[in-house]
Amino acid sequence: MCMELQLGLALPGSDSWSRPLLKLGLYEDINVNSKKRGFDHGYLEDEFSAASFKNYEKGLVGWPPVETWRRKKLRCQVHNHMTAAENGYCGGRASNSTYVKVKMEGVVIARKIDISIHQSFETLTTTLMTMFDIFDENRRSFKLTYQDEEGDWLIAEDVPWR
């Protein structure tokens, strides 16, 4: 199962709840070897899968240098309704990575952050501030938001740290 958790960082007073400034996304690599994959996992042409290609163990964007279209084509292969499908697996195991993609408004390139090494929103925010070069005094001007599965943007601190 995959979680689509996205966190956003926004200036207060801005009408940016619809377009959050800082997005975190948690994308879990699909266990393509599992015979119990749902049918919807067979067609990976949505944005979710495109983002999951960016979720590597080391949080490296663009590495290994396999073209995006090549990865998409390989992943998009359907394994279910064909009887000889067990020959056609994409290989690999599910990654246990807890890296999330973080995007801040105005900064085009996303970064990666390992959620599992943080114990609270405080430490998470501190790390994010350093990552995006936001000085301490400006810290209060930014808000952490996340996008749930329905696409609604909610304030992160409203949810207990899991």
Added chain:
Amino acid sequence: MPKRLAYSLPDEVLEHVFSFIQSDKDRNVVSAVCKSWYEIERWCRRKIFVGNCYAVSPKMVIRRFPQVRSIELKGKPHFADFNLVPDGWGGYVLPWITEMAGAYPWLDEIRLKRMVVTDESLELIAKSFKDFKVLVLASCEGFSTDGLAALAASCKNLRELDLRESEVDDSSVHWLSHFPETYTSMVSLNISCLGSGEVSFSALERLVSRCPNLRSLKLNRAVPLDKTANILRLAPQLVEFGTCTYSAELRSDVFSNLAGAFSNCKELRSLSGFWDVVPDYLPAIYSVCSRLTSLNLSYATIQSPDLIMLVSHCPSLQRLLVLDYIEDSGLEALASNCKDLQELRVFPSDPFDAEPNASLTEQGLVAVSLGCPKLQSVLYFCRRMSNAALVTIAQNRPNLTRFRLCIIEPNTADYLTGEPFDVGFGAIVEHCKDLIRLSLSGLLTDCVFEYIGKYAKKLEMLSVAFAGDSDLGLHHVLSGCESLRKLEIRDCPFGDEALLTNAAKLETMRSLWMSSCSVSFEACKLLTQKMPRLNVE
């Protein structure tokens, strides 16, 4: 004496002589001989190649070359393929099309790579160039099937439509049906990148049946396997074929129909596609295998035994693209069966898994380097390598011109000695004197760049990642590699000093890309001051 000769030959004669000179380099040299040759040459140059669309403005190109028929433009840097270039960077083709629409009414060929092409651009092409023949959009984006429909409807002499690896939005219009019934000119059609909704099979069938000159057809995966036979029977003259989905329940009637259709294709030399391959259907192509020179199995998730069986039927193979499922054993079989092999590309089936899921190591590549005397071009993804293997490969194959090695885990050392790969890649550049393209990976110090600067005199393109210790590495490359045109670097400790010291070098190159290095903004500003004609971002 030469001067008098130049004046004594009439312009028409010179123009006729120049018409035999096709390469850009030669044409550029010709135009530098004297003013009159420059003038004659610029009026009769028909093909333009612009490797970096920001190097020159369309107006300037048009001013110098008023009668161009064919243009090739490249936009985004190579690393854009790996998501390293942000959205909205640029590479828009519309300004070029707009200018050329007025200036080149007889333009008949446009080839674009990594550019943003909108439907508006495609519609403008369809409207402006009456004799339009060739459109190649390689790794482009920004357009939909609406734009394709405009082309189909208007370009009655369209011969080639190749959308390789482009991202096309589905606007739900059945664009193939926009080719009028009177249209019969198609020679080469590559729609392999299109999604499921974007191709109407019956329109495709009708198109294929009325284009007797069709030589190259690459389908998208939405076309089911049992329809493939229909297409092949309509176009037995095909030289290149990209299959659609190669998967279906195994049925003997479908199989024999397919095998029969393939056996009719006596001209077939190149096969690709093979998505969702079911190994049981592979023998359907055996009748054409002995003539195949190019085989792209890089989407075929089939295992080594099936791959070995397949390549052993293809003794004439010159080019093979395959996944690492081929394993060392498969590459050994390749080395013993395919003595004409010139190009090998082995892609990772699961690039993000730290553990190998196929038994592919440096041994496979060594075997091919030994067994295939004509091997020139290598792209190889693997998880382990040794300096010894690299040295062996270099000694076996000094005729290599392109060597791209990707050891998947950054900073991986020689698995036998724990050393960096300086010596191994050093051997490659030392022995392979005609090397024009090199990609490095694994653990590397500044030493490897010293070797590269010293030996790689013909190197034109170098890709570097997670390598080097200091600015000295970059300095060696920029000061030593005389033929260098494209340099792309990520995550290396290269900074301001090497860049500024070698600023003049940059003007001789097409592009330099650096990301996650140690270059400062101030240095970039200094660079623009030093070299005002450079585009620096």
